Amino acid sequence: MKSKFRRLILVATLALTATLLLDGFFGSLITTEASTLPKRVYKEGNVTITVTPAVGSSMAKLSNSKSKIAPLDTIVRGNKETKTVQSMYGTVTMTVTYDRNLTTKTSTITGIYSLVNTDSYLKLVDKWYTSSVAQADYYDSFHKVYVTIRITKEECN
Numbered sequence: 001m002k003s004k005f006r007r008l009i010l011v012a013t014l015a016l017t018a019t020l021l022l023d024g025f026f027g028s029l030i031t032t033e034a035s036t037l038p039k040r041v042y043k044e045g046n047v048t049i050t051v052t053p054a055v056g057s058s059m060a061k062l063s064n065s066k067s068k069i070a071p072l073d074t075i076v077r078g079n080k081e082t083k084t085v086q087s088m089y090g091t092v093t094m095t096v097t098y099d100r101n102l103t104t105k106t107s108t109i110t111g112i113y114s115l116v117n118t119d120s121y122l123k124l125v126d127k128w129y130t131s132s133v134a135q136a137d138y139y140d141s142f143h144k145v146y147v148t149i150r151i152t153k154e155e156c157n
Contacts, residue, residue: 074102081156085149090119094149096134098156107156109134
């Protein structure tokens with residue numbers, strides 16, 4: 001029992017020593033590398049940002065700032081929007097996927113997720129999408145009728 005405990009203490013001590021040695025070695029590399037980097041100054045309008053390299057982080061100093069700095073855009077990906085259109089003998093349902101930008105409150109259509117047709121007369125003729133619109137066209141050759149289902153980015157919220 002004592003020998004197992006002694007081995008455990010020895011292994012823990014060796015692991016801690018190795019960790020501290022490696023941390024000191026890599027820490028000195030990071031310090032040396034960061035200290036050789038020059039300060040950078042960025043100007044946009046009446047805002048000046050000075051970036052000073054430091055170990056593990058960058059410190060920025062704002063001066064002469066009269067305008068508000070806009071935050072990064074927050075985008076929620078993988079949303080779905082569904083729309084159903086009534087046809088002569090059934091329904092046509094389209095589901096699209098879209099990304100929602102919470103900062104600008106806009107949506108971008110990223111694809112057609114599914115198309116479901118319950119009208120046996122309708123056949124899919126065409127389907128397509130862009131970042132602002134998704135559309136599918138069906139044709140009923142017996143009754144000579146087109147059915148179009150369309151979802152715009154304004155409908156995606």
